Amino acid sequence: MKPFPFITVRGEPLERGRQYGEQARERICKGIGHYKAQVARYALSSDDIASLTRDYLPIVERFEPAFVEEMRGIAEGSGTTFEDILLLNARTEILKLAEKPALRESLTASRQVPDGCTAVIVMPEATATGRLIHAQNWDWKAECAETGVVLKVEREDGPDLLTFTEAGALARTGLNASGMAITGNYLESDRDYREVGVPLALIRRKALESDNLALAMRTIYATRKSASNNMIVSHAGGIAINFECAPDETFQVHPENGLLVHANHWVSQAALAKLVDRGVANMPSTLFRDLRARDLLRPKVGRITPADVRTALLDDFQTPYSLCQPERPNTAGIITATVAMIIMEPELGTMQITPLPSRGTAPSYYSLRANEIRLAS
Structure with missing residues (x-):
């Protein structure tokens, strides 16, 4: 399995969008094809698809006009349409809206194939080096191993950032030169899709553009969303907070004994007292994935290394419904897998990324301080 391509862009939003589109054209077109085929099932x-995406344009413009310019540049550079690129950046929301005509008309809740994830934080006091580790297994459609990229954005108006994302999207999992990192994973509740909110990919990108931890956390905490989602923000200085986000309210979960692990079910007792968790039925493995990761790492607290985190995230207990998920059909017949394992050290500005790790693939290394991929030795 080849490493994910490393793309570097710089300049004003429109120009760096063009650079991104030109360098990732093939993967962007492949990703658009995947999601258009999925939406076409409805x-x-x-x-119709273009109309759905245009519904999000005023929301994105109010949230951050520069993102609209960057997406227009991506469309120009890749030879696609702006609506196609907005589809990639709001695909969670648009796939939900596409499921049923009644949903598109009333924005009431429905079901889609969720993208599960398991995220891990190891606080500095629990690591061998004293450096915070922020990691994640991203579980989604296996074909997305062919559309993922690592994007480095060199900015003059804020910190440089490095993100693993689907080609054409502005961000997913990443870190920045100010020492912050972010991951996101699926949650579902009875409050979802009552109104249209800011697409999740753009919220993560906005957080990564922040040069101050408080501003990044405010973006995640206060921005209204279409649906529930879990986002963890960490800082190399030794801060990590897990934000369990309903569309209109945010709850916090904090590390315990140097560890924070989150899968795809609500954990905050305050949240569980106020809303209904709708996601466990879709992915019951969430109930033990976080327990497995925590139990595998707990005996090593105080001396945990990135290699230990990698070993934990490769766990195959109860495969194929495991922490590291092999390629398999889900209940909707879509082939899903752990598409990528990402292990970040924000202090160093580095990401170790493994595509389809259940295959035994070797990791590759990406850095804010270099423009090349370093392969595992």
């Missing part, structure tokens, strides 16, 4: 035409 008997929607290209015009």
